[in-house]
Amino acid sequence: MNRNISVVLADTQFLTNEALQSILKPHYEALYTVSTKAGLEQYLQKEKIALIITDYILFEFDSISELGDLKKKHPGTGIIVLTNAINNIIIKELNDIGIQNIVLKTDDREEIFHAIEATLKGKKYYSGDVLDILLKKETPFEDASILTTSEIEIVRLISGGLSTKEIAAKKHISFHTVMTHRKNIFRKLGVSSSPELLMYAIKAGLIDNIEYHI
Numbered sequence: 001m002n003r004n005i006s007v008v009l010a011d012t013q014f015l016t017n018e019a020l021q022s023i024l025k026p027h028y029e030a031l032y033t034v035s036t037k038a039g040l041e042q043y044l045q046k047e048k049i050a051l052i053i054t055d056y057i058l059f060e061f062d063s064i065s066e067l068g069d070l071k072k073k074h075p076g077t078g079i080i081v082l083t084n085a086i087n088n089i090i091i092k093e094l095n096d097i098g099i100q101n102i103v104l105k106t107d108d109r110e111e112i113f114h115a116i117e118a119t120l121k122g123k124k125y126y127s128g129d130v131l132d133i134l135l136k137k138e139t140p141f142e143d144a145s146i147l148t149t150s151e152i153e154i155v156r157l158i159s160g161g162l163s164t165k166e167i168a169a170k171k172h173i174s175f176h177t178v179m180t181h182r183k184n185i186f187r188k189l190g191v192s193s194s195p196e197l198l199m200y201a202i203k204a205g206l207i208d209n210i211e212y213h214i
Helices: 014-024 037-046 064-073 088-096 109-120 128-135 142-146 149-159 164-171 175-189 194-203
Strands: 006-010 030-034 049-054 078-083 101-104
Touching: 006 014, 006 037, 014 030, 014 109, 030 037, 037 049, 049 109, 064 078, 064 088, 078 109, 088 128, 101 109, 101 128, 149 164, 149 175, 149 194, 164 175, 175 194
Parallel strands: 006 030, 006 049, 049 078, 078 101
Antiparallel strands: none
């Protein structure tokens, strides 16, 4: 590996940044972390950045097209999308803007290194689990259809900014029942946090952009 290249980790999750730094620091001397678009742009302006690793959904990008604009503006910089909020339609949208390097946050470190190596060589790389998603014969967001009516209502209440306690009071059910619903929803949709659930819900049409308050 070329230790002299500069890598930027663009993610708002502290633990994700810490984990990636721990994995990559021994291999790359110039390793930066940013949590805002302004911070990312500053590095891109003052440093020769070879690679950006980002969870575009949890970062400040408003849409995939905005990530595409970044790629056009900095064509010499490789981009790896590292996320758990992924499905066929998102993979296609990323492919349409020229981003063909995707790894899941649940993948092991070897997948990340393979993705980095491929990206720096200008090659595409999908981790094994991403390929499994890509090869599945499904309609976009069909996973959302496995939610019950009650679960969809819980999703909307979570997106509306209500706490678990407030949802329990509103629906006249126990705190434990709401927690069970949350766990089932996260498991069914393959998300691991409320922001990921929010973005999935928007893209799946479960809620409108103006409905959320997270």
